[in-house]
Amino acid sequence: EDQVTQSPEALRLQEGESSSLNCSYTVSGLRGLFWYRQDPGKGPEFLFTLYSAGEEKEKERLKATLTKKESFLHITAPKPEDSATYLCAAMNEAGNNRKLIWGLGTSLAVNP
């Protein structure tokens, strides 16, 4: 069964303290690995899509990487405004249909 697992469930960092979030997946016919950010009371906000192992993408203090089994979201020198829940989702392909399989997310708190 297709599954996405994120760790840790929660992470508290001091401002400037770099760290990484993990997303491991077992998905048949992977068509993309997605990272989203979600703030309280809002919908997920798209960050990155990674399509193949070895691919990396960056946006400000965030960098996402992908291997054949997992993806990492590296946060460099985080700021309090980076506090949010980070969601990982894998898109599988079954026939002509594609759908996102989601992890539970990592709740990140960055203290000033």
Next chain:
Amino acid sequence: EAGVTQFPSHSVIEKGQTVTLRCDPISGHDNLYWYRRVMGKEIKFLLHFVKESKQDESGMPNNRFLAERTGGTYSTLKVQPAELEDSGVYFCASSLRTITYEQYFGPGTRLTVT
């Protein structure tokens, strides 16, 4: 450019009642998705429209749920009759093309069935 909007933002209904959720996608986005997040669990796919056609409705829980997208613009998701386990946050997302996969989400509708 306006984002994905959803109405209402919150709904509290009693078991057995009917509720209709609405989603307005980003203008020009042919692909529209419905998702649900039950408290403590991951977001789950419900269904996918391409224009007015249902491309994939494999995630719909049962026949108490009915989704429509008349004219290929906004979509509605009706739950009739609602059960306690239908409580959760219902998200709508849209994308310009299926291939690029980038989906843009609305703020969600929080449904509470009492």
